[in-house]
Amino acid sequence: MTIEEQNRYMDLLNKKEFETINKQFASIGMIAKLGGILTKDKTESNDWKKRMLSAGLPGLDVPADWDQLNESEKENRLNNVINELSNK
Numbered sequence: 001m002t003i004e005e006q007n008r009y010m011d012l013l014n015k016k017e018f019e020t021i022n023k024q025f026a027s028i029g030m031i032a033k034l035g036g037i038l039t040k041d042k043t044e045s046n047d048w049k050k051r052m053l054s055a056g057l058p059g060l061d062v063p064a065d066w067d068q069l070n071e072s073e074k075e076n077r078l079n080n081v082i083n084e085l086s087n088k
Helices: 003-014 018-033 042-056 071-086
Strands: none
Touching (some): 018 071
């Protein structure tokens, strides 16, 4: 995250604006879920989800061995992140 983004979230946290933060996270999750609809296969879907999560969560740390994981494991991990974002 940029310093500006970090400061914006810290301001929201300090003001106890948890609902605003949760809505933003849910929106990121919703956009990432579109990968399952707008793509033609699991690989494209996983690529979409990863790209959208990385764009919405600039500090997202993807494991170093990500490219060695099979598509089912990638899907599982990405869906877990999306579910966490959506359930807040």
